[in-house]
Amino acid sequence: MRSIRLRGVLLALAAFTLALASFSIYKNYSPAPFFPENGQTISSSQKMGHEGADQIIPVDESEVLRLRKKVRVFVWVMTSPKSKQRARAVNTTWATRADRDLLVYMSSEADPSLPAVGLSVKEGRNHLTAKTMQAFDYVYKHYFHKADYFMKADDDTYVIMENLRYFLSFFDTKEPFFTGRHFKPEVKQGFNSGGAGYVLSKEALARLAARPKDPPLCKEDGKGEDVEIARCLEKLEVRILNSTDSRGRSRFHTHEPVKHVIKGVSWMHNYDANVVRVAGDCTKCWLYTLLSVSNWRVSSTEAELNQSTAA
Numbered sequence: 001m002r003s004i005r006l007r008g009v010l011l012a013l014a015a016f017t018l019a020l021a022s023f024s025i026y027k028n029y030s031p032a033p034f035f036p037e038n039g040q041t042i043s044s045s046q047k048m049g050h051e052g053a054d055q056i057i058p059v060d061e062s063e064v065l066r067l068r069k070k071v072r073v074f075v076w077v078m079t080s081p082k083s084k085q086r087a088r089a090v091n092t093t094w095a096t097r098a099d100r101d102l103l104v105y106m107s108s109e110a111d112p113s114l115p116a117v118g119l120s121v122k123e124g125r126n127h128l129t130a131k132t133m134q135a136f137d138y139v140y141k142h143y144f145h146k147a148d149y150f151m152k153a154d155d156d157t158y159v160i161m162e163n164l165r166y167f168l169s170f171f172d173t174k175e176p177f178f179t180g181r182h183f184k185p186e187v188k189q190g191f192n193s194g195g196a197g198y199v200l201s202k203e204a205l206a207r208l209a210a211r212p213k214d215p216p217l218c219k220e221d222g223k224g225e226d227v228e229i230a231r232c233l234e235k236l237e238v239r240i241l242n243s244t245d246s247r248g249r250s251r252f253h254t255h256e257p258v259k260h261v262i263k264g265v266s267w268m269h270n271y272d273a274n275v276v277r278v279a280g281d282c283t284k285c286w287l288y289t290l291l292s293v294s295n296w297r298v299s300s301t302e303a304e305l306n307q308s309t310a311a
């Protein structure tokens with residue numbers, strides 16, 4: 001009994017250290033992130049699946065740059081005047097590995113220092129849907145032709161851009177799909193969690209931007225933006241792409257890594273569209289396929305990082 005508990009604690013510690021190490025890898029851009037074996041190609045049957053998308057070995061920085069050009073991912077980060085500090089932390093960490101001309105912050109007040117776009121919406125949970133709809137409309141208007149994929153993230157989401165581009169490189173952005181942490185309630189095909197961030201293909205964004213507004217096909221305001229956007233996309237025949245890896249492990253996360261590593265988050269077991277699989281069998285390889293983490297407490301994570309890199 002005692003040894004089992006001890007093993008659990010040791011596992012947790014090891015996992016947490018690995019998680020921190022992976023953050024510091026991405027934070028410092030060295031050593032290089034993790035990418036596929038050279039020459040790996042996708043057959044058409046794999047295109048809308050996920051097989052193969054996680055056979056990963058470390059490669060050099062030129063591979064990172066190649067994918068950066070090949071898979072252009074636009075990211076918009078939802079923020080607010082109240083959570084500027086978080087947006088600043090995003091700005092100095094993972095946003096530095098996004099393309100700067102393909103990243104904007106969306107707020108209710110413009111802030112040229114980030115820069116943040118000021119949308120004409122009221123702040124607060126009850127208006128997250130309007131904020132999201134307007135943000136995607138704005139992105140469509142100004143960036144549609146500049147990128148292949150369009151991601152929504154929160155200002156407490158941590159995104160590993162390199163792994164995200166790699167994952168998306170397996171799919172065809174002309175297909176109408178979106179992907180993220182797939183939860184099953186509320187919408188027939190389910191929805192992707194807002195906190196973990198979700199990604200729309202180019203075709204999905206085109207359909208969303210062209211949604212009928214008079215009379216409206218979709219809810220244009222209200223709470224639960226992730227559910228509403230999924231309802232809307234379902235009406236537009238945009239399907240959810242399975243984002244789990246070939247072992248069924250998750251790539252998008254609603255909580256910090258350590259919560260997902262051992263048991264998973266308890267409420268999620270009935271809520272997730274997939275069996276909640278955690279790192280267990282291979283924490284290290286799971287980290288290579290990790291794309292997003294939410295509830296990222298920037299200040300404490302950074303402090304711990306500094307400690308671990310100083311040690």
Ligand SMILES: *[C@@H]1O[C@H](CO)[C@@H](O)[C@H](O)[C@H]1NC(C)=O
Pocket residue numbers: 088091092100113114115
């Ligand atoms: C955010 O990052 C951009 C690009 O590096 C920089 O120009 C800007 O000053 C940063 N803003 C803040 C508030 O950190």
Ligand SMILES: *[C@@H]1O[C@H](CO)[C@@H](O)[C@H](O)[C@H]1NC(C)=O
Pocket residue numbers: 242243244245246247248273274
């Ligand atoms: C997603 O893929 C995994 C791994 O193949 C599979 O086990 C799971 O059933 C799929 N999920 C859905 C919702 O189809």
